[in-house]
Amino acid sequence: MSRTDSLVDADWVVAHIDDPKVVLVEVDEDTAAYEINHIRNAVRIDWQSDLQDPVRRDFVSQQQFEALLSAKGISNDDTVIIYGGNNNWFASYAFWYFKLYGHQDVRLLDGGRKKWELDARDLVAEVPTRTATTYKASAQDTSIRAFRDDVLRAIGTQNLVDVRSPDEYAGRLLAPAHLPQEQSQRAGHIPTAASVPWSKAANDDGTFKSDDELKALYEGAGVDLGKDTIAYCRIGERSAHTWFVLHELLGVSNVTNYDGSWTEYGALVGVPVQLGDIAGTPEGGAA
Amino acid sequence: MCGAVAGGLSIEGLDMSKETVIQGQVSRDGQPVGGAYVRLLDGTGEFTAEVPTSATGHFRFFAAPGSWTLRTLAPGAQVDRQVVAHLGQVAEVEVAISA
Numbered sequence: 001m002s003r004t005d006s007l008v009d010a011d012w013v014v015a016h017i018d019d020p021k022v023v024l025v026e027v028d029e030d031t032a033a034y035e036i037n038h039i040r041n042a043v044r045i046d047w048q049s050d051l052q053d054p055v056r057r058d059f060v061s062q063q064q065f066e067a068l069l070s071a072k073g074i075s076n077d078d079t080v081i082i083y084g085g086n087n088n089w090f091a092s093y094a095f096w097y098f099k100l101y102g103h104q105d106v107r108l109l110d111g112g113r114k115k116w117e118l119d120a121r122d123l124v125a126e127v128p129t130r131t132a133t134t135y136k137a138s139a140q141d142t143s144i145r146a147f148r149d150d151v152l153r154a155i156g157t158q159n160l161v162d163v164r165s166p167d168e169y170a171g172r173l174l175a176p177a178h179l180p181q182e183q184s185q186r187a188g189h190i191p192t193a194a195s196v197p198w199s200k201a202a203n204d205d206g207t208f209k210s211d212d213e214l215k216a217l218y219e220g221a222g223v224d225l226g227k228d229t230i231a232y233c234r235i236g237e238r239s240a241h242t243w244f245v246l247h248e249l250l251g252v253s254n255v256t257n258y259d260g261s262w263t264e265y266g267a268l269v270g271v272p273v274q275l276g277d278i279a280g281t282p283e284g285g286a287a
Numbered sequence: 288m289c290g291a292v293a294g295g296l297s298i299e300g301l302d303m304s305k306e307t308v309i310q311g312q313v314s315r316d317g318q319p320v321g322g323a324y325v326r327l328l329d330g331t332g333e334f335t336a337e338v339p340t341s342a343t344g345h346f347r348f349f350a351a352p353g354s355w356t357l358r359t360l361a362p363g364a365q366v367d368r369q370v371v372a373h374l375g376q377v378a379e380v381e382v383a384i385s386a
Contacts (some may be wrong), residue, residue: 086337114360118361119362165336166329167329167335176336177335177336177348200334204326
């Protein structure tokens with residue numbers, strides 16, 4: 001993987017906006033943003049209603065993903081360009097999700113919706129019509145998805161990268177600061193996890209930093225990329241951003257995203273938790 | 288925007304005993320600016336959160352007590368404002384952008 005395989009800029013999008021084999025997909029935390037306006041010819045995927053099982057906490061099945069992409073008019077050989085708000089948090093999550101189900105050519109629009117807006121580029125309200133397809137998904141590629149037992153095994157042995165804000169890492173906040181703080185689970189982080197906030201990988205306008213800056217970021221935080229790496233955040237969307245940086249931009253192969261993240265780990269009974277700004281020992285504890 | 292209400296967002300429905308709120312409004316030449324981006328940076332300058340402003344230019348963060356920087360981005364403009372937040376209180380910040 002490299003930057004050119006996984007990332008496009010706005011000029012690329014403008015040049016390919018009418019190419020029927022290129023599908024623009026908007027994925028936002030604010031799922032209503034698309035209804036107001038979006039990049040011309042973009043379809044919407046709702047990270048919650050389209051990508052989460054409606055009953056249990058898990059992703060939609062392979063068959064449901066096939067039905068979703070078929071209905072959206074996406075073919076297996078289409079180039080899918082995903083973009084969204086929040087510095088591409090949920091767009092990165094969707095990118096990882098498309099890879100999980102084996103889509104070959106998926107890329108992110110660098111900077112997402114924010115840079116597009118800050119550059120005063122055109123947005124439209126018209127919803128495009130795409131002919132339904134017969135999409136075939138692969139079984140989940142769990143080599144890029146971590147579960148709680150993988151995380152417990154990694155404490156003190158492999159890389160755990162906590163990409164939340166420093167205050168969430170230390171346990172001073174339970175959620176990003178634009179959300180109410182009323183969650184009931186424990187605060188803190190997984191013992192031995194390094195704190196590398198996702199935001200350090202992005203510029204103010206939401207674009208990704210250069211490969212050299214990104215390498216220096218993780219090396220400076222003491223993350224040995226020769227080891228397996230599990231990235232996590234609160235619900236797995238910001239850590240998908242970091243997974244994208246490590247796996248797609250820097251080409252590190254053994255990286256997984258723990259989508260259960262802190263809302264699962266912080267609610268588990270009997271697991272170690274570390275408070276404060278230090279990575280801590282495997283046993284965890286107060287700061 | 289016509290009908291925009293001056294002053295802060297209502298805190299009705301919030302349990303203010305647990306919240307530390309930073310909120311405000313972004314304006315340009317006295318008119319509210321919707322769709323601007325407000326970034327909340329902590330005391331070390333590290334990014335903590337970001338929201339787009341509403342159609343009436345309003346934004347709100349649920350923060351922790353302490354010193355924060357609000358960085359507002361809009362096409363052709365960037366403004367930083369400092370704010371100190373306290374538990375149980377609403378810190379109101381008016382952000383005026385030019386150009």
